[in-house]
Amino acid sequence: MAVMNQSYKYCSAENKPCIGWVETYFHDCLCNFKDQVSFTCGFISLICWAVAEIPQIFTNFINKSGHGVSLPFLLAWVLGDIFNLVGCLLEPATLPTQYYTALLYTVSTILLVLQCVYYDYIGRWWKQRKNKQSHYDDEDAKKPLNDTNSTGSVTNTTISSSSIFIPSRASSRDLYYTSARSLASSGTPPIGSYLRPARSGPSALQDINGSSDDDDLHNTTISVPSQNPKRISRSVGYGTFFATCAALPVQNKAAIMEGHMGLSGRRLLMLNNGGSGGHHGVLGIWLGWMMAAIYMGGRIPQIWLNIKRGSVEGLNPLMFIFALIANVTYVASILVRSTDWKKIRPNMPWLLDAIVCVVLDLFIILQYVYYRLKERRTRNRAQGCKNTSDYYYEKVEK
Numbered sequence: 001m002a003v004m005n006q007s008y009k010y011c012s013a014e015n016k017p018c019i020g021w022v023e024t025y026f027h028d029c030l031c032n033f034k035d036q037v038s039f040t041c042g043f044i045s046l047i048c049w050a051v052a053e054i055p056q057i058f059t060n061f062i063n064k065s066g067h068g069v070s071l072p073f074l075l076a077w078v079l080g081d082i083f084n085l086v087g088c089l090l091e092p093a094t095l096p097t098q099y100y101t102a103l104l105y106t107v108s109t110i111l112l113v114l115q116c117v118y119y120d121y122i123g124r125w126w127k128q129r130k131n132k133q134s135h136y137d138d139e140d141a142k143k144p145l146n147d148t149n150s151t152g153s154v155t156n157t158t159i160s161s162s163s164i165f166i167p168s169r170a171s172s173r174d175l176y177y178t179s180a181r182s183l184a185s186s187g188t189p190p191i192g193s194y195l196r197p198a199r200s201g202p203s204a205l206q207d208i209n210g211s212s213d214d215d216d217l218h219n220t221t222i223s224v225p226s227q228n229p230k231r232i233s234r235s236v237g238y239g240t241f242f243a244t245c246a247a248l249p250v251q252n253k254a255a256i257m258e259g260h261m262g263l264s265g266r267r268l269l270m271l272n273n274g275g276s277g278g279h280h281g282v283l284g285i286w287l288g289w290m291m292a293a294i295y296m297g298g299r300i301p302q303i304w305l306n307i308k309r310g311s312v313e314g315l316n317p318l319m320f321i322f323a324l325i326a327n328v329t330y331v332a333s334i335l336v337r338s339t340d341w342k343k344i345r346p347n348m349p350w351l352l353d354a355i356v357c358v359v360l361d362l363f364i365i366l367q368y369v370y371y372r373l374k375e376r377r378t379r380n381r382a383q384g385c386k387n388t389s390d391y392y393y394e395k396v397e398k
């Protein structure tokens with residue numbers, strides 16, 4: 001399968017040359033067919049993880065929102081990825097492709113998290129802030145328009161236009177009266193997100209409060225200050241979470257120092273400790289188990305979000321299909337290489353995690369199919385009802 005380039009090393013067991021490019025780029029030596037199949041599986045897994053999150057990033061981009069995917073699930077991925085990377089570096093029995101795969105999906109998940117945070121938190125917060133700012137700035141200017149309404153609430157006459165220019169006497173700045181619709185739209189959910197009130201997390205709170213109905217303007221403007229403490233505490237919560245994630249490698253400085261030895265360091269450890277990794281191996285496996293628990297638990301918020309919304313709108317199933325293939329090939333890459341318990345045992349956290357995640361991803365894919373079919377059935381039934389009533393109206397008219 002691989003191009004036999006000039007080789008510098010020989011497999012000690014089979015006295016065969018390593019495959020050049022695999023050795024150069026992956027620091028791995030494929031001695032026999034089993035090794036080649038294992039490497040191919042690892043490579044497929046790597047490619048699947050490389051593309052897995054692109055469909056979801058695209059869906060979020062189209063929706064200008066990340067509401068379909070659970071943020072706690074993505075954060076669990078990031079946290080698990082950090083444990084995974086450090087664990088991979090410290091456990092010499094893990095394959096080089098495992099390490100590169102881990103590096104790759106950590107980067108793509110961070111991108112996905114940043115995109116979701118941008119659409120659901122920063123973008124909205126910024127929009128609300130801008131609207132609130134102009135709302136406060138214009139309060140004085142608004143008063144003459146609301147002369148007939150002593151309570152200060154917005155009258156219908158002000159809602160009719162989108163942006164009314166008000167020459168200000170007090171300030172030389174131009175002031176604009178932000179209309180009810182443009183104010184309310186600050187929290188307007190994007191396409192098809194009528195299901196969003198069921199969503200958990202800070203964005204759900206915003207959605208519930210941020211109705212796009214003009215009649216809700218009064219409520220919307222009044223509820224703004226009371227929203228703030230909730231939003232701040234949540235974002236501080238996530239901030240703390242991120243800070244903890246970022247600080248983790250610092251806390252494990254000694255471990256990271258070892259990790260920086262990179263793959264060659266892992267090989268050295270393997271040789272010195274007969275493949276077990278000794279002290280580092282124990283730490284590596286411990287981190288591996290932490291990672292497995294986080295990854296496995298991470299799917300629960302996504303499953304729960306789907307159940308709670310009764311919908312999978314905004315979720316791209318391709319992410320889970322790719323994850324499923326990636327996990328299956330990942331397991332295969334480990335098991336095909338060797339079924340020797342001595343090699344399997346240190347890989348147990350990675351193996352178990354991937355197997356459980358395959359089951360959970362299958363469940364999420366089935367959820368997707370179920371909710372999509374349900375939606376289609378409801379739509380068809382509604383269409384059927386409409387057609388029947390049209391038929392009767394036509395009959396009565398005749």
Ligand SMILES: NC(=[NH2+])NCCC[C@H](N)C(=O)O
Binds near residue numbers: 109323354357
């Ligand atoms: N950010 C990632 N995609 N991490 C990969 C996680 C791998 C893990 N087995 C899972 O499926 O959850």
